[in-house]
Amino acid sequence: MKNSVKYLGILAVALSVTACVTDKKTDASASNIEVVSQTPIRSILTAEEQLKMSPDEIIGRLKKGNENFVSNNLTQRDHSSQRRLAMIGQYPQAIVLSCVDSRVPVEDVFDLGIGDVFVARVAGNIENKDIVGSMEFATAVAGSKVVIVMGHTSCGAVKHAIDNTDAAAMDMIALQNLLDEIKPSMANIVPETGEISSGNVRYMNEVIHNNALKTVLDIRTASPKMASLEKEGKIKIVAAVYNMATGKVDFI
């Protein structure tokens, strides 16, 4: 195993070097050839890297990655070589549970590439058995040390839950069940100003915030295994909200 990891590292360096050389050839006529060829190309995570990172270190890396996203400075990646390396195995650092919203590109939001992160998605980033099963696999089996439940501003699922949309009346029973899962996040939130409606942005953002936190609590309850891993300090389960306008992720 150790040897294969070592081999993986050597292969990663070799492929990165090859990629640099290829870039150089491709851009031989370009005036900015030096700048292009000196840009570091990120390889994929190895078992050793995954093992030595603490949950707090991983959260720090993800925050830094989000800064890169906000400043439009994403890491250059050779997806072709990353894809080939990833055939050997995966050692992702985290699992992110996100809403399905097409405006939340999870990997980009944290400046991550192939093999870096598990992503689970469901409208309104709620918890259910299959999601928790996936998280147990990611943490207890595959070695990820951080679970992030990431809500987002302007969430359509939260909006319809707040506005009490009657999906069942439109023959969408499954969607109704999903909206009903979000509704408890509205309990105990009294708008400081304005009414209980998705048009009240401040109120809506509080519910989005609360919904991410509620999912974290639901995960701990649903998975004794993950709750105990967290108590032992081996993993962290945290809530966050992605701001659609700024690109920034606020960890709660």
Ligand SMILES: [Zn+2]
């Ligand atoms: Zn959403």
